[in-house]
Amino acid sequence: MALKALDYDTLNENVKKCQYAVRGELYLRASELQKEGKKIIFTNVGNPHALGQKPLTFPRQVVALCQAPFLLDDPNVGMLFPADAIARAKHYLSLTSGGLGAYSDSRGLPGVRKEVAEFIQRRDGYPSDPELIFLTDGASKGVMQILNCVIRGNGDGILVPVPQYPLYSATISLLGGTLVPYYLDESENWGLDVANLRQSVAQARSQGITVRAMVIINPGNPTGQCLSEANIREILKFCYNEKLVLLGDEVYQQNIYQDERPFISSKKVLMEMGSPFSKEVQLVSFHTVSKGYWGECGQRGGYFEMTNLPPRVVEEIYKVASIALSPNVSAQIFMGLMVNPPKPGDISYDQFARESKGILESLRRRARLMTDGFNSCKNVVCNFTEGAMYSFPQIRLPTGALQAAKQAGKVPDVFYCLKLLEATGISTVPGSGFGQKEGVFHLRTTILPAEDEMPEIMDSFKKFNDEFMTQYDNNFGYSKM
Amino acid sequence: MALKALDYDTLNENVKKCQYAVRGELYLRASELQKEGKKIIFTNVGNPHALGQKPLTFPRQVVALCQAPFLLDDPNVGMLFPADAIARAKHYLSLTSGGLGAYSDSRGLPGVRKEVAEFIQRRDGYPSDPELIFLTDGASKGVMQILNCVIRGNGDGILVPVPQYPLYSATISLLGGTLVPYYLDESENWGLDVANLRQSVAQARSQGITVRAMVIINPGNPTGQCLSEANIREILKFCYNEKLVLLGDEVYQQNIYQDERPFISSKKVLMEMGSPFSKEVQLVSFHTVSKGYWGECGQRGGYFEMTNLPPRVVEEIYKVASIALSPNVSAQIFMGLMVNPPKPGDISYDQFARESKGILESLRRRARLMTDGFNSCKNVVCNFTEGAMYSFPQIRLPTGALQAAKQAGKVPDVFYCLKLLEATGISTVPGSGFGQKEGVFHLRTTILPAEDEMPEIMDSFKKFNDEFMTQYDNNFGYSKM
Structure with a gap:
């Protein structure tokens, strides 16, 4: 012993x-x-501020005011903060029940989830329901929550691209599931071939694995490719036929460095495909404040949106989220700011636009x-x-x-x-x-x-x-x- | 299908x-x-700010400045922030590598872990090693990390007090382990009887359960009792004899409402017991910024300290922590401030002391x-x-x-x-x-x-x-x- x-x-x-x-x-x-x-030049992890990227000014002003709400009553506040940051801080504080020091709802502040839903609707042109959006302490935590629901044991397989971001392999190991690899084609600029996918699933099934979900990372990590609309459509059809939940890791959606292939969300493609796909394919999409031109990694803010998950499953995900009470509230506000940044005409717009354009x-x-x-x-x-x-x-x-x-x-x-x-x-x-x-x-x-x-x-x-x-x-x- | x-x-x-x-x-x-x-009067969860408790001013000033570091260069900063808050913000920013927007080490910022170790040393009178302290997104996340290491399947049992805080039962279920209850005695003001513990372990073993760890919550949640030194000593001896890891949930250590039985940490009692106990009993103690007179629940900050865990186990816990990259950095700074608050003579001391005394x-x-x-x-x-x-x-x-x-x-x-x-x-x-x-x-x-x-x-x-x-x-x- x-x-x-x-x-x-x-x-x-x-x-x-x-x-x-x-x-x-x-x-x-x-x-x-x-x-x-x-x-040492730390290029091992996508951590922009650690390599000198300056934070965007406006969101930091808003969150600083939310941390120090007593400043809002100080007659000198206008000497350090612009009026639109002050107004926005008041807006977010009004969405909390006790400021940044109070646990929020375990799914995140309802008002911020509403802002996220409005962002998705603007981006995709299709409705989004705040009740199906959960805020998380970074996208990684969201991925872990969903995989925890899917994986019941080592008989459950998750299709993961190879090369992949090791969050997926590590989480699948930790949860005792089985990683089913599908290979991206380096000679085709890391393209995804559905024939290859089919082969991976067939092979896993022949070994007694129940393939339950598929991960795509778009834009790709570590591979950097952007999926075309046609490719995403093929993937969604594949998930429909094979009854797989699609996990769409879209945390790099703001990071696009060519004009030929803009980012298109899996949700948008799915909605455009119409029935039966748009009503049947189960999709969970992930986003974060850590990437894009924000790079606010240390704040730990993210969200996921669920499409076509049954209400009882959504309830169970809510229940599990509630065990750790709530995601941190200041990062929830960063998420609100990211999906609802200053608009043309706002006092801070020019500076915000200049800073973000400069980074991108x-x-x-x-x-x-x-x-x-x-x-x-x-x-x-x-x-x-x-x-x-x-x-x-x-x-x-x-x-x-x-x-x-x-x-x-x-x-x-x-x-x-x-x-x-x-x-x-x-x-x-x-x-x-x-x-x-x-x-x-x-x-x-x-x-x-x-x-x-x-x-x-x-x-x-x-x-x-x-x-x-x-x-x-x-x-x-x-x-x- | x-x-x-x-x-x-x-x-x-x-x-x-x-x-x-x-x-x-x-x-x-x-x-x-x-x-x-x-x-609705929400008394379901210990969430003080949601019920009107005001945040302590000094820590909020410091974290606001860390969120908006550009204010430190503004000639007007002194009109809104006292000099010691400015100095402290500079101190914490110097401990980061890229401010609040950069991932920290997955165990938390080394400089803050050092402050935590110094606090523990002052509190207990025994050395504490920053390398054995991990910062977490709230204490709950730390408990989950440790239980995840301990529980291998439903043959592994965890001794949990009844009544207990359901974080424990929920996490043990989620990880597929077995909860082994021991009953607190309501007629003895929720005291813990070691004979009762022995019985619980014997019964679990007779059912083929390997009892691996024991949870104590001191002060008690939901029961509110404070364990005496003699009682903690008995518990530690019991863990020694039965080879159990002790999980000491000490998140309410600042919340004491009588003078007869002050809080004593399990670590201090263990160290006072001397060899062989102090060298053998495995203890993990948890703390948080959510409770005490801070009540900064929404910030999601906590730590755990490990005693007598082998280095290879500590490495594995580090590895798993690294999958989610890092705890949120602003709550790490709250933790630093909690363990190292303003001192007599500091500009902000009087206000800080007045506010915290008022709450307690x-x-x-x-x-x-x-x-x-x-x-x-x-x-x-x-x-x-x-x-x-x-x-x-x-x-x-x-x-x-x-x-x-x-x-x-x-x-x-x-x-x-x-x-x-x-x-x-x-x-x-x-x-x-x-x-x-x-x-x-x-x-x-x-x-x-x-x-x-x-x-x-x-x-x-x-x-x-x-x-x-x-x-x-x-x-x-x-x-x-």
Whole structure:
């Protein structure tokens, strides 16, 4: 018998099984190096403010006033805050029952959920019901809530794109479910082929798995692609035929860096398809204040909207949300502000528009700088980042590097990324953390380093990479393409 | 085959099983009545700001400045904010890497964890290690994280006091574990008898359950008792002998309304017991910014401290925390402020001391008013609220009321509480939501209504109760005592 109640040996196996590479070995090593005084460029996680992005002024003014409501009675408040921020703070405080210090309804403040519904209706051109919108502490928590309802045991399978954001693999492990992978096609700019999906489902079923839900990440993380309307329609039809709940991770919907393929929500496509699809396909869509040009990651605000879930299921999701009482209220207000920003004519409009445009245009330039930078490197090929905030280059490793990695007891892309980190301070995430085809290697980096530092970072990457390739280039061949 | 993927029938059974009465049938009915225009007094949940408690000024000033850091460069900032709030905001911003908009380390900001460790050290007189302190989005989330590590399946049992706060029963259901009840003794002011504990464990073991952990809530929720040092020592010895992890829910440690039995932390008692206990007993203690005289529920801030957990287990808890990236950063700063409030001599000290003393003294008076009020009612007996923020009177129901409840298809205390709600607008939680001995009935109410409204509320309660008792008093007898 173990000496202690909670040893590693007696820990819940699902806890041990789950992996979250975004804050895994590379991140831990980078944190150590930082403690030792090395300058680290943290591109492992989409955390814009940590890399110098300034917060948008107006929402911060509003939330600061909501935190300090006594300022609203101060005759000097107008010296520090514009009138529209003051008015908006009063509006949000009127939606609470006790300000930011009171628990809200476990689904979030009704008034903010109404603003979210109005936003969705404007965006899609179809009605949205506030009662089917739940606010959450970031989109991740919402994804976990929904998967917790779906997954009953390891016989339940969830279709997840590969490469994927490891929130999905980690949560499925933690909940004891089974991840059913479907592969995105790198040679087609990470496109999604429905034939491939069908094959994944058939294979899972032949192993006795009940496939219950499908995840899409649009724009893609880590892959950066934007799904076309036709593609989303195919996916929805597939979910209809196969009776799958579609989880639409649309947290990067504001982050689009090309004009050919604008973001289209799964909800809009579903509604346009009409009956029977629009009445039958079960869809849960996720959004957040952490991404877009807001980047308010540390506030932990998000929402999900449910379509075609039966009322009793919605009630059960509400019940489970109530156990942790309520999402944090200040992030709920950020969500309200995000879906209902200053309008032309408002005092703060010009500044808000200038700030948000500045961030988005710079991200667009950085997406291009980074893709071009990677493609100029030896044995590196990289699709353009159409959306989201990541670059996911393929690294063709010489067999000499594969052997060296084996000797070091490391997965090859972990080996490469560790060397990169030690040489340059650039902290990335190895492709194996997201899943990739066997024998093919990638890394993920955000496109978030400050624009004026980007050329230097890409030079430093190129110098490391090309020396690495020369060092291990033994003319015996490369990893697969 | 079901038409839809996610019907009630195909929902995770553990989700369906869990119950959370604090926001259950009574709360939902109260919300309906409120929508219909009835004045509702929400005493179902410890949510002080919702019942009019004003936030403490200093922490709100600091967090407002952290939300709007550009104010720190404004020459007029001193007209709205005192110098020590400005200095403290700069301090906390210097602990972040990107302000409130950046994800922190998944365990919370290292600088705030250091402040928490210093607080624990001052409180207990024993060292505390910041690496063993994790910040969380409220204490509930921390409890869920730890139980998720402990519970491997329905063969794992968790000892939970009855009556208990339903966070525990709901989380254990959700995680598929088994709740092993131990009864608190109402006739001994809800004291904890270790002989009773032993019996509970023996019984569970005889049913093949591996009892893995024990929960204590001190001060008690819903029962309001404060554990004595001798009692905590017995509990820790019991955990040592039985190899149980002790989960110490100490969120009400600032809420003490008598002088005989001050709050003593489980950690302090454990350290005082010395070897082998202090080196062996595994303890996780929880705290929050939601309770005390802060009552900052809506901010969602908490921490847990781990004692004697092996490093590999701590690493696994860190890994799981990282899946949801980080707790919200503004509540982390509230936590820093709570454990490190203004000191004598600081500009804001007098105001801070005056505000917090005012709240605590009023709560003490309200605890007394409420206990006395309940004890003046027919067939109601109520222990004094020594701590926490609840009153948990026993309601002796006449057999006529039991029959009427049966006819209405309601549990008897739910029947009583619904009638109370309809008659008076007072929204309570039936004792059955917390667990109670069979045939005995209670309700839980917070002691949080505004002090000047308290006499009227208690009058209204008494009027309803005494009429109810007269109506159903059929001279055939009462529920058990």
